[in-house]
Amino acid sequence: MKPIFRGGLPRLSFLLLVILALGLLVSDYRGDSVRPVRSALSVLLTPIQWLVDIPTNIADDISMVLLERTVLIKDNNQLRSTSIILERKVQQMIVLRAENVRLRELLNASEKIDDKVLLTELIGVNPDPFQHQVILDKGSEDGVFVGQPVLDAGGIMGQVVEVSLYTNRTMLVTDGRHAIPVEVVRNGMRAIALGNGSHGELDVTHVPDNADIREGDVLVTSALGGRFPYGYPLAKVVYVQRDPSRKFMLVRAVPLARLNNSRYVLMVGEKPQQKNTDKASLQSPGALGEGL
């Protein structure tokens, strides 16, 4: 913070700085050209991110220490019972998975069922109310990539939009700029769920007037965009309105993930490396057939 400009009114430097800021703004908004600058700066500023997290951590620790014994016992019992229920499901899962793999082999489908999973902790929330973003404590060092799906125990939370060395920024599904292809579990009807910028609400758009969708339907990812894996729950339909004066139905859904209070979240999927293979397969027609 040196006094760069001395004496008089720095009109010229003001003008220059405004132009510089506008230039940055436009180039960041239009394309990827300033992304390296941003990731370099964000590595430099990572300590501040950690500093910010300190008060929350201390509060967490204190409340841990002060927890009552009875509460702990109650929690413990509850966790034990859910764990038993889950274990029972897992037992079934083993058989089902084996069966599924066999069936897929019969169908010649090569889709993997198990996804690679990375457990991450949420270290910050973007305070800007215009953006629904959270900051997670895994970065490119841990193999996180832009576009990686993020989910919690309830369902899909969002996707990574920015990666620096040790942290990443994840856009939640309720952000006004987010869209995700989904299907209705009950009948497989496809749709697209858009964030509308308000918390805890998604718009399901372009649903034809005669489509079979009801309140209470669960929407899962359809993997059509090629970004989210298939079959993770996203939201539950809470409001359906058929209005004859509109072309499409008005459908609202509530995300199943606890977007506001999950502290531990999962990142799934591996970095896609299809760029080279895509080129290769395009060059040789034989490989193209296999690729399809």
Next chain:
Amino acid sequence: MSQHSPGGIMIVLGTFIVAFMLSQTPLPIILEWWRPEFVALFVIYWMMALPQRFGVGSAWVLGLMLDVIKGSVLGINALALTVIAFSTLLMHKKMRMYPLWQQAIVVFFLIVLNQFIFYWFQAIAGTIAGDFTFLIPAFVSALIWPWVFVVLRSIRRTFKIS
């Protein structure tokens, strides 16, 4: 006190780190529009108190840091803080004479300017709800200004930053 002590710079920088922390601490969703624009307030104070040391260039750099921390489009905070810093510089002599409540009114309009810069950009980017909630931070900032002013002034006097 010697001309410019290097310690003073560190203290000013320290206040800004606190401002960044304040602007990043999680708030409940109901309160998310009620967060004062701390970094802008601090820029206004230091611009008013030490215009010979704290310049629009510093405001720009701080704005860029804030952009990265908040994850907003690179340059938007830099732009807003530069504009605020320059406007403060234009009237810092008058502002020093004002009583606190009158300063708070000026601060209100400066933050309104800040919020409008954001709002305009969001409108261009097409992700906006069309009401006036975005002006709430200006009110809150104006309300909290007297405290910011008193605290920062006592810091400035304690460490004799000039």
